[in-house]
Amino acid sequence: GAGVSQSPSNKVTEKGKDVELRCDPISGHTALYWYRQSLGQGLEFLIYFQGNSAPDKSGLPSDRFSAERTGGSVSTLTIQRTQQEDSAVYLCASSHGTSGYVYEQYFGPGTRLTVT
Amino acid sequence: EDQVTQSPEALRLQEGESSSLNCSYTVSGLRGLFWYRQDPGKGPEFLFTLYSAGEEKEKERLKATLTKKESFLHITAPKPEDSATYLCAVPGKKGAQKLVFGQGTRLTINP
Numbered sequence: 001g002a003g004v005s006q007s008p009s010n011k012v013t014e015k016g017k018d019v020e021l022r023c024d025p026i027s028g029h030t031a032l033y034w035y036r037q038s039l040g041q042g043l044e045f046l047i048y049f050q051g052n053s054a055p056d057k058s059g060l061p062s063d064r065f066s067a068e069r070t071g072g073s074v075s076t077l078t079i080q081r082t083q084q085e086d087s088a089v090y091l092c093a094s095s096h097g098t099s100g101y102v103y104e105q106y107f108g109p110g111t112r113l114t115v116t
Numbered sequence: 117e118d119q120v121t122q123s124p125e126a127l128r129l130q131e132g133e134s135s136s137l138n139c140s141y142t143v144s145g146l147r148g149l150f151w152y153r154q155d156p157g158k159g160p161e162f163l164f165t166l167y168s169a170g171e172e173k174e175k176e177r178l179k180a181t182l183t184k185k186e187s188f189l190h191i192t193a194p195k196p197e198d199s200a201t202y203l204c205a206v207p208g209k210k211g212a213q214k215l216v217f218g219q220g221t222r223l224t225i226n227p
Contacts, residue, residue: 042219108159
């Protein structure tokens with residue numbers, strides 16, 4: 001079946017502009033995650049959605065970052081007033097729902113964000 | 117703080133030369149250890165999940181094992197197409213669903 005999809009695949013923006021990144025999870029997966037991968041850095045957790053529960057926003061680096069998930073499916077990550085240090089690959093993942101059990105996460109291809 | 121350390125950072129092997137990658141972790145109450153493969157310009161691809169010490173899983177030329185402190189990814193008679201970065205990850209603090217990733221091992225298999 002279809003995997004996790006993300007759009008756009010590449011985004012170049014000027015410093016100070018807002019950007020929106022989109023993620024379509026695997027059908028039937030109730031959990032959705034955003035991570036960031038910077039050059040030379042490991043994958044860094046940003047935010048996690050599970051069903052109708054309040055999202056875990058503990059990884060968001062600043063209040064310029066926000067995310068929403070509509071209808072329990074598609075998610076959008078928004079970065080306001082982008083800075084050069086926001087340049088990275090933004091990865092979305094999805095998994096089956098959790099209740100204390102940790103399932104494997106399936107990743108999308110990522111969106112490469114470049115802030116000039 | 118939960119930590120995941122992978123070694124070596126990079127490894128070059130000749131085709132057919134077997135070796136092992138290491139992933140050590142410090143996390144209380146392990147709720148699984150995950151191995152991923154990442155090719156350049158792509159997202160991580162899930163390989164294995166291990167849940168308890170002594171558990172082993174295999175897929176083609178790869179075998180993952182788990183002890184109470186570390187995991188190994190054994191690569192037997194590798195081929196050039198096994199070249200990739202291999203990542204391991206563990207769930208964060210109890211109750212959290214995020215994965216904490218190591219820095220990865222960049223594996224190159226020369227023909």
